[in-house]
Structure formats: structure tokens, C-alpha cells
Amino acid sequence: MRILCWHVHAAWMTSFVQGAHEYYVPVLPDRGADGKGRAQTYEWPDTVTELGPEQLRDAEFDAVVLQRPHELELFARWTGRAPGRRGVPAVYVEHNTPRGDVDDWQHWLAARTDIPIVHVTEYNRMIWDNGIAPTVVIEHGVPDYGYHYQGYLDSLVAAINEPVRRRRVAGLDLLERIATQVPVSVYGMGTDQLLSRITDGLDEVGDFSQDYLHERMVEHFGYLHPYRWTSNGLALIEAMTLGLPVLAIGATAAYETVPAAAGLVSASPDRLADMAARWRMEPEEPRERGRAAREHALRHFGLPRFLTEWDALLKEVCA
Structure with a gap:
């Protein structure tokens, strides 16, 4: 199957392109947001091929996977075809939770029946007003990176991209509160901005590639998801x-993602900090919980399940 999909979220896309298909990703000279390649x-x-806008017009696709509202117009303009029933079979992946007032949480595809909305969690499907649009849930799938836990650093680790810009969404204020009681290291794109904002209680910050991020994460005794x-x-799933x-x-899909054996989910930052303090004193407990986290992640978020569910959906849409 020939599938067109914009490169939006690198980690999600890395899993998606592991399937048995041909994948085409738009590319622009500046490799900006609409053409990262x-x-x-x-x-x-x-099996992943870059195509510029001029090449897309002549290319043949069996399906297009959309991820942002403006991609419907972008696809039509760059290919000369419409996504959906009157053109190229399409699905829309909703990666995000809705914003604004709860009464305004109607999805922009809620009035269409020809483009299924693929939610990445059951929570997302429940919280969005999907209207008459068909919906399906395909939860994340990640490769098995292997068991690498070391836990010798006396600090928690959190992975947050652009934490200052996404302050309340990412729970940066909650992280700051926990960091006054337990050291926390923060990694991700744009974390250097933290240096001018908060220093007390934070162990270190920095921007790293995925491979190096994984190498650093496993040195810490626990993972913090604020x-x-x-x-x-x-x-979070990769850490597990x-x-x-x-x-x-304890927000959105956290309670369903992290079983009790794998750690603690709580709406109280203080309870999380107390558990972290206990783990610092009893290092065998976080090691045991980490093994349970890995077992759960492989069982529920394994790449084979993810790809199988996507294959089934694409086959149905293209039928």
C-alpha cells in the first residue's frame, strides 16, 4: 500500500513507518513544519521516500494519513485531489486533547462521515465531541529498546519538549514543586530555557537525540511524568x-497507562515526591517496579499490535 503522511511527530512516525508499506513524506527546501521530510x-x-509538492501532484497514493486540520487543504492544493470519499481514502490521527471551554470541544471533522478520526487513547475519544464522524482508537506502539535500567543517579528524570512554552500543559509548575523535595533532571528540546527560569532543585537540563536521551534516562532511579x-x-512509554x-x-490517560505495580499515579505532587523519597532509600523497589513497567509496556504498547491495528484500519478505509 502507498501511504502519504506528513512528518509531524517524529517518535510516533518512527513507529508508523515500520509497517509493510511504501511511505511518502512531503519535503520542502527549508524542511519546515509542512515539509520536514x-x-x-x-x-x-x-521504504520512506521524500516528495516535494511538485512531485506529489503526479504521485499515486492508496491512502493519506492526516494529522493537522490544515493538511486537508494542503493535500488538495499540492496533489489536486480531495481527501475522503470523493478522492483519496483518508484517516485523521488526533494526537491531542482539546483546548478551550469544554462546550467547544467539537472536533473539526465532527460533521463528516468519510474521514475516520483515529484517537491515540480512549480518553481522547471520550473527551472530544466527535459528532457523526466514525472513530477508532489505536494506542501508541513503540519498538522494544531493551531493558537498560541502571538507576544509579540520585534524581528523577522527565522528558519535556519546550517546557517553558507549554508550562501548565506540561505541568512544569508541578515539576518545580516536586523538585524542591527530590532532584529532577529535565531533558528535551528547548529545555535550555529553563536555566533562566528555575535552577533550585533541578539537577540538570539539556537537549539530546533520542538514542542519547535513552542512555541518560536509564541512569536515573525513576521517570517523572508531570x-x-x-x-x-x-x-513515558519508552521509559517503561x-x-x-x-x-x-493523575490526568488524561495516565491511570490506564501506568499500572500500580509499575509506580504511582496521583493528582498530588506531594504524594509523588514522597514515593520518590522512599525509592531513594529503598533502591530495590524502583528496580522491581521498573521491571513491571517494562512488562506492561511491551504487552500493551508493543509495535506488532500497533502495526496490526493500523493495517486493519487502512485495509478497511481503502476497501
């Missing part, structure tokens, strides 16, 4: 596959 810091298979309003963090125990703010 192939990933530069992730390993993608040779997000208030996110669908489900791929970094690596064997890290989890402390997560």
Missing part, C-alpha cells in the same frame, strides 16, 4: 520499555 535523528527504513493535559506521552519505574500526575 525524513527524520534526521531517528532511524527510518528505506503532564496535566496530554494524550499520552511516547517518552527501558525498565524505569514511573511517577505520573
Whole structure:
């Protein structure tokens, strides 16, 4: 099957392109948001091909996977075809939780029946007003990165991209509160901005590639997921596959993602900090919980399940 999909979220896309299809990703000279092309810091298979807008008009696709509202217009303009029943079979992946007032949480495809909305969590499907649009849930899938937990650093680790811009969404204020009681390291794109904002209680900050991020994460005794309003963090699931125990703010899909054996999910930052303090004194407990986290992640978020569910959906849409 020939599938067109914009490179929006590198980690999600890395899993998606592992399937048995041909994948085409739009590319622009500046590799901006609408034309990133192939990933530069992730390993993608040779089945992923870059195409510029002028090449897209003559290319043939069996399906298009949309991820942002403006991609419907972009696809029509660049290919000369419409996404959906009157053109190229399409699905829309909703990566995000809704914003604004709860009464305004109607999805922009809610009035259409020809483009299924693919939610990445059951929470997302429940919280969005999907109207008459068909919906399906395909939860994240990640490769098995292997068990690498070490836990010798006396600090938690959190992975947050652009934490200052996404302050309340990412739970940066909650992280700050926990960091006054337990050291926390923060990694991700744009974390250098933290240096001018908060220093007390934070162990270190920095921007790293995925491979190096994984190498650093496993040195810490636990993973902190402080997000208030996110669908489900791929970094959280990756941390679990690596064997890290989890402390997560009890919001959105966290309760379904992290079982009790793998750590603690709570709406109270203080309870999370107390658990972290206990783990610092009893290092065997986080190690055991990390093994449980890995087992759960492989069972529920394994790549084979993810790809099988996507294959079934694409086959149905293209039938």
C-alpha cells in the first residue's frame, strides 16, 4: 500500500513507518513544519521516500494519513485531489486533547462521515465531541529498546519538549514543586530555557537525540511524568520499555497507562515526591517496579499490535 503522511511527530512516525508499506513524506527546501521530510535523528527504513509538492501532484497514493486540520487543504492544493470519499481514502490521527471551554470541544471533522478520526487513547475519544464522524482508537506502539535500567543517579528524570512554552500543559509548575523535595533532571528540546527560569532543585537540563536521551534516562532511579493535559506521552512509554519505574500526575490517560505495580499515579505532587523519597532509600523497589513497567509496556504498547491495528484500519478505509 502507498501511504502519504506528513512528518509531524517524529517518535510516533518512527513507529508508523515500520509497517509493510511504501511511505511518502512531503519535503520542502527549508524542511519546515509542512515539509520536514525524513527524520534526521531517528532511524527510518528505506521504504520512506521524500516528495516535494511538485512531485506529489503526479504521485499515486492508496491512502493519506492526516494529522493537522490544515493538511486537508494542503493535500488538495499540492496533489489536486480531495481527501475522503470523493478522492483519496483518508484517516485523521488526533494526537491531542482539546483546548478551550469544554462546550467547544467539537472536533473539526465532527460533521463528516468519510474521514475516520483515529484517537491515540480512549480518553481522547471520550473527551472530544466527535459528532457523526466514525472513530477508532489505536494506542501508541513503540519498538522494544531493551531493558537498560541502571538507576544509579540520585534524581528523577522527565522528558519535556519546550517546557517553558507549554508550562501548565506540561505541568512544569508541578515539576518545580516536586523538585524542591527530590532532584529532577529535565531533558528535551528547548529545555535550555529553563536555566533562566528555575535552577533550585533541578539537577540538570539539556537537549539530546533520542538514542542519547535513552542512555541518560536509564541512569536515573525513576521517570517523572508531570503532564496535566496530554494524550499520552511516547517518552513515558519508552521509559517503561527501558525498565524505569514511573511517577505520573493523575490526568488524561495516565491511570490506564501506568499500572500500580509499575509506580504511582496521583493528582498530588506531594504524594509523588514522597514515593520518590522512599525509592531513594529503598533502591530495590524502583528496580522491581521498573521491571513491571517494562512488562506492561511491551504487552500493551508493543509495535506488532500497533502495526496490526493500523493495517486493519487502512485495509478497511481503502476497501
